[in-house]
Amino acid sequence: DIQMTQSPSSLSASVGDRVTITCRASQNIMSYLNWYQQKPGKAPNVLIYAASTLQSGVPSRFSGSGSGTDFTLTISSVQPEDFATYYCQQSHSTQYSFGQGTKVEI
Amino acid sequence: EVQLVQSGAEVKKPGESLKISCKGSGYSFASDWIVWVRQMPGKGLEWMGSIYPGGSDTKNSPSFQGQVTLSADKSISTAYLQWHSLKASDTAIYYCARLVIGARGINYLDPWGQGTLVTVSS
16 A cells, blocks of 8 residues: 655644645655645535646646655745645545545644 | 535434445536545544445555445446445544645645535444
């Protein structure tokens, strides 16, 4: 099984800050890495797929990078609506797995 | 609009059986895998298994193998997640999601259903 490890598990930020979340895979997953945002009481929504492709409708302040085992999600200037929990997910293996989540708090 | 609509919240007793549903619309339901994800209270996302409604092929997480049954009825564009004997530890929100597969094997989950809260308590 491929294990996904996110860091940090939580962070505090102010509006306008640059926020970076990292995700590490236990083996090479090439660029098969997706990022999801989940707000309280809501289902997750895809933000970025294939490590760096922005899903349609997602603001350009979100970006993703990385390949192999190390990946990053960056919010260039965090906005009030971005306070949520973020999950990475590997799709290299059909035995899908998620990171444990990163909660972005005010 | 591509949409997945899940059945409503359930309250069950330990040992009871349950089948929850996920109905797709706005796309060819039989042509795309459906994935089930568990989220226990205050916890993260766990992949449970996937089913291809067009042929009912399934892939199961070892963590959930034998605990749940995935099925689908393509004639009514609906996927199901079933338990034969619930435990208190099955209390969670269960999400279904469509697996989008693109070029070069790129794949991701979109959209997600709204989630079904299952509460198991005596």
